[in-house]
Amino acid sequence: MRPLPKFFIDQMKLEYLDQIMTIEQVCFPTAWPRQVFEMELKSPRSFTRVSKLGDMVVGYVVAWTVYDEGHILNIAVLPEFRRMGIGEDLMTDCLDYFSRSHAKYALLEVRTSNIGAIKLYEKLGFKSIGIRRGYYNDTGEDAIVMMLTIK
Secondary structure, three states: OOOOOOOEEEEOOHHHHHHHHHHHHHHOOOOOOHHHHHHHHHOOOEEEEEEEEOOEEEEEEEEEEEOOEEEEEEEEEOHHHOOOOHHHHHHHHHHHHHHHOOOOEEEEEEEOOOHHHHHHHHHOOOEEEEEEOOOOOOOOOOEEEEEEEOO
């Protein structure tokens, strides 16, 4: 039996943006523009991390902490690297950051069709607290609003 590849979490850096943009375009019907990631890298409120395998970026997370609330804005993992714990590792790192920042809650929106992500968030303790009708402009799909109380 071969050992699983060794992934590690790193700060998101400008030099990773080409790879991040590839992931963004593969994972979402409407990708965030590169300029949004550039702004997030400069923002003091942003938490930005990537998961890497060697020199290859395979996933990332972008989040904010505002007062006592952490908000996960964007998380993605390349399809061929899903179900390897990368998303869970990125989320756990983000939730640890929220805890250190004294956030009381973590919030996110997820497409109603994204069953894999919903299951991951539920595994981490998130609960559905509402629906945002037509939230995703690109498809008109609803978003489930999920929240986790941080201990």
